[in-house]
Amino acid sequence: MSKHHSAELRRTPSGPWVIDTRDLGRRAGLSRRYHRTVTTEGDFGLDLIRLAPGEEVEVDILAEAVVEGVLITGSVAGPTTAECSRCLDAFTGEVEIRVTELFAYPNSATDESTDEDEVSRVVDDLIDLEPAVRDSLLTALPSSPLCAPDCKGLCPECGGKWADLGPNHTHETMDPRWAALQKRFGGTEEEN
Structure with missing residues (x-):
């Protein structure tokens, strides 16, 4: 299946992590700040540490129109639940992660020259932040969390x-x- 044909099969994103980019009008240089509170659902994290399910996460991002798509930069912050990798006690904390992601416009040079999983895509003028947040979170969270540094x-x-x-x-x-x-x-x- 060609990339062009697979683009037609892309599902329109929906949900609390979706940002509408129509305000940017695909004009390079325009930007818009988005601030919202999202309640986490599902599994956001690693085996021993994750964003606390059902808790509010603060999303503060800047969407900038660039020639090839929409560049998202900003932060996501929220409470975590974890299990200590040494003593196995449950504990809570906070995490703030940086998110930087390019969402390619359909039929742009970036869209045409990259595989589906290499770069995120703008679909029907919407971008879904959830996969970018998950990826950033996985690299930001410690793989062996500790309840205290001297545990x-x-x-x-x-x-x-x-x-x-x-x-x-x-x-x-x-x-x-x-x-x-x-x-x-x-x-x-x-x-x-």
Whole structure:
């Protein structure tokens, strides 16, 4: 299927992340600022950290008409929910990400010379910010979030949180090579 034919099959975007660019009139140099509050739906993030579902996210962007399309720059900020990668405790936070994305006009040189997944597209004078926000979010969020920078995690023996176990927490370990002797003669290495 040719790129030109696939452009005809593109679905008109809809939803809270969609921006109408008709005000720009495809005249390079014109710009418009958009500020809106979007409630998150679905999965925006990584396994251990994400934008909090059902929470309000602040979107503040500038849409600039350029020769090849609409350049979007701005920020998206909102609350996050996470699970600590060391101790597994749930915690909340905030994230602000920068978004920069070119949305190519149909039949522009950029539209004709790039694959469908390389550059976002303007469809029926509308742009859908959701994929660009998701992509920016994935690179901005830590892949191993921590509840605190000095989180000590869990004891590998009993699974207790080091923060709750105290500094004297230990487990008696025995070299497996001595286990047979202990069974035969009893006691521990320190007693013998």
